[in-house]
Amino acid sequence: MRSPQKPADLKTIDAGWVIDGSGGNLQKNVTLRIQDGLIATIAASDQNPEERSEVLDLTGDTVLPCLVDSHVHLFMSGASDLKVRTHQLDAPFSDIKKVIARHIAAHLLSGVTAVRDGGDHHAHALRYRDECLDTDKTPFQLQVAGRAWHRPGRYGRLIGRGPAADDSLAEAIAAENATIDHVKIVNSGLNSLVKFGYQTPPQFSLEEMKAAVGAARRKGLFVMAHANGKIPVEISVSAGCRSIEHGFFMGKENLKRMAEKDICWIPTAATMKAYCDHLERIGESQDVARRNLEHQLEQIAAAKNLGVPIAVGTDAGSIGVHHGRGIVQELIILKRAGLTIQEAIQCATANGAKLLNLPTPHLLARGLPASFIVVKGSPDRLPDSLHSIKKICIKGVFYDSGAVPSGAECFSR
Numbered sequence: 001m002r003s004p005q006k007p008a009d010l011k012t013i014d015a016g017w018v019i020d021g022s023g024g025n026l027q028k029n030v031t032l033r034i035q036d037g038l039i040a041t042i043a044a045s046d047q048n049p050e051e052r053s054e055v056l057d058l059t060g061d062t063v064l065p066c067l068v069d070s071h072v073h074l075f076m077s078g079a080s081d082l083k084v085r086t087h088q089l090d091a092p093f094s095d096i097k098k099v100i101a102r103h104i105a106a107h108l109l110s111g112v113t114a115v116r117d118g119g120d121h122h123a124h125a126l127r128y129r130d131e132c133l134d135t136d137k138t139p140f141q142l143q144v145a146g147r148a149w150h151r152p153g154r155y156g157r158l159i160g161r162g163p164a165a166d167d168s169l170a171e172a173i174a175a176e177n178a179t180i181d182h183v184k185i186v187n188s189g190l191n192s193l194v195k196f197g198y199q200t201p202p203q204f205s206l207e208e209m210k211a212a213v214g215a216a217r218r219k220g221l222f223v224m225a226h227a228n229g230k231i232p233v234e235i236s237v238s239a240g241c242r243s244i245e246h247g248f249f250m251g252k253e254n255l256k257r258m259a260e261k262d263i264c265w266i267p268t269a270a271t272m273k274a275y276c277d278h279l280e281r282i283g284e285s286q287d288v289a290r291r292n293l294e295h296q297l298e299q300i301a302a303a304k305n306l307g308v309p310i311a312v313g314t315d316a317g318s319i320g321v322h323h324g325r326g327i328v329q330e331l332i333i334l335k336r337a338g339l340t341i342q343e344a345i346q347c348a349t350a351n352g353a354k355l356l357n358l359p360t361p362h363l364l365a366r367g368l369p370a371s372f373i374v375v376k377g378s379p380d381r382l383p384d385s386l387h388s389i390k391k392i393c394i395k396g397v398f399y400d401s402g403a404v405p406s407g408a409e410c411f412s413r
Contacts, residue, residue, distance in 0.1 A: 011035075012055045013063070014045060017379050020364040021065040023346035026379055032063070034370045037396035042366055056398075061374050061390060062382065064345055065362045066113040066139075068352025069327055071224075071245055071266045071313025073159065074100045074128070074142075075120040078322035080278055085319075089121070089158055096124040097132055103316070103323040104133075104140055110324030111373035111389050114141040116313070116356050118224065118245065119148035119159040119184045126178060139371070139394040143356055145224070148184035149173065149212075151203040156186035156226075169204055170211035174218070183216040183223045185209070185241070188232035191248050193275060196291045199229030199249055209239035224266075230254060237263055243355060245313065248272075248292060252302055259306045264355045266313035267303075269296045270329040274320025293333075300337035310334070311355045312348035331383035341382050370396045 011033060018027040020042075033040045075096050076088050088099060107115060117125040126146040133142055149169060150156025163172035173183055187209065189200030204212070209225075216223050222242035227233045233250035237257045243264040244250070258265060272293040279286040303310055312334070314326035321329070327348060334344040353362035360369050371394050375385040392399045 013058055014055055015058045015063040015374075016060050017062040018042070018364060019062065019064040019342055019345050019379060019382075021346055021349035021362055023340075023343045023350075026342060029059070030063075032364075032370070034396050037370055039364065039366055039368055039370050042364060058374055058391075061376055062379050062385070063364070063372050063374050064382075065349040065364055066371050066373055066392070066394070067111045067327055067348045067386075068312070068356065068358070068362060069107065069112050069115045069314055069316065069348075070243075070264075070311040070352045070355055071118050071268055071315050072103075072107075072115045072323065073120060073125075073315070073317035074103050074115070074117050074323070075122075075124045076317035077103070078274070078316060078318065078320055078326065080281075080319050093122070093124050093127055096122075097128055100125060100128045101132070104138070104142070106322065106324035108138070108140060108324075108392075109389070110327060111386060111392060112324055112327060113139050113371070113394070114352070114356060114358055114362075115143070116182065116224070116352075117142065117144045118226075118315075119145040121147060121158055121160060123147045123178065126180065130179070141356075141358060143181035145182055145184035146176075146178045146180040148186055148226070150186035154186070154203045155189045155200075156203075160184065160186065168211065169208050170215040173212055173215040176219075180221065182242070183212075183221050184226070185212060185223055185236075186226040187236050188226065188228045191228055191246075191272070191292055193279070193288050193292075196288045197249055197295075200232070202227075202229075202232040202235050204235070206235045206238055209235050209241070213240045237261065243311070246271075246315075247299070248296055250299070252299075252306075255299065255303050255306050255308050258303075259308045262309060264309045264311050264351070265303060266311050267296055267300055267333075268313050268315040268318075268330075269293060269300065269333040270321050270326050271315045271318045272296060273329060273333060274318065278320050297333065297337045300334065300339075304337070304339060304343070309351055309354075310347045311351040312344075313352075325387065328383045328386050331386075335383075341379055344383070 013032040018030045031045045123146045148160030152162035192198035225236035225241040227236045228248040275289040276286040316323040349362040374391040
């Protein structure tokens with residue numbers, strides 16, 4: 001890895017455009033001054049009379065906060081090869097830790113510096129965080145659920161487990177001794193690719209979910225709920241879950257409740273776009289998948305109008321949704337649904353940081369860490385320009401594209 005430029009090496013940056021992560025207006029022709037790894041000033045270039053030495057010229061580029069992917073599964077790749085996917089489902093940790101390291105590298109190279117993992121059956125992501133991730137060597141922040149919870153006999157085995165026969169869901173959560181960052185509960189099934197609008201029954205009742213959320217809160221943890229369909233989402237919202245994952249076919253009334261309760265939605269629409277592409281490649285009808293996607297776009301548009309907080313989560317690891325790169329597809333979908341690029345970036349930065357309760361807000365403002373990514377060209381090229389990031393700055397330390405810590409050795413203690 002090439003040596004990065006230290007904070008003292010660069011005092012002033014002239015940027016063509018800045019998207020600050022707040023969802024507000026674009027800023028054009030901006031000067032940022034960095035001191036001790038923090039943004040000392042951020043202002044229009046013609047309003048900064050200070051001495052301008054050692055200027056980094058980014059006047060043809062766009063600067064935006066580092067990204068957050070609020071829903072991934074690091075143990076699984078986005079490959080469509082069934083042999084690869086079957087192996088990863090039950091591979092030993094000695095194999096999967098290399099897979100996870102590659103996926104973290106892919107996130108970093110796409111400007112994603114924080115992810116929230118939604119669980120895997122063997123809790124490999126949890127073990128990787130505890131045994132392998134060296135935060136002194138990488139800026140990457142990993143939050144894990146360990147293993148998700150589902151009702152025995154229902155969907156969810158690949159990402160978790162069910163409570164023991166004699167335990168309720170709440171009792172199982174209370175007895176969990178792993179040091180996790182959040183609780184993941186699966187409260188519905190998957191979306192059908194053959195029957196449009198099909199909704200599975202909830203896995204847990206309102207009483208069970210309320211007790212489970214209470215058990216999690218007593219441990220200082222929030223609940224992320226996998227829920228599709230009106231009833232599973234209504235139960236999850238009423239129970240007080242922190243976020244709704246996926247939320248296909250949940251309906252406008254649930255969106256209204258989420259806006260009222262400030263419950264975050266992670267639409268993971270890129271998964272359905274990937275299914276459309278995959279089905280087309282293998283010669284199968286993609287009609288239902290396409291209709292599912294269009295319906296999710298309508299719900300995203302409604303969520304924006306209702307004021308539902310949205311965070312970008314790609315569900316990376318699903319078929320066709322690759323770690324790092326998947327965030328571009330999710331941002332494209334948000335724009336298709338009517339969000340401006342500033343609003344879409346907010347979903348992938350500040351909203352994600354708030355959901356994960358990160359120590360920094362992933363915003364660009366005076367006094368905050370100088371952590372951001374630089375992409376070539378104007379904001380009109382976003383989000384596609386995220387495929388070729390020019391520079392990444394982490395707390396005032398600059399890395400050129402390709403020089404970000406990205407090998408497995410950079411994450412291992």
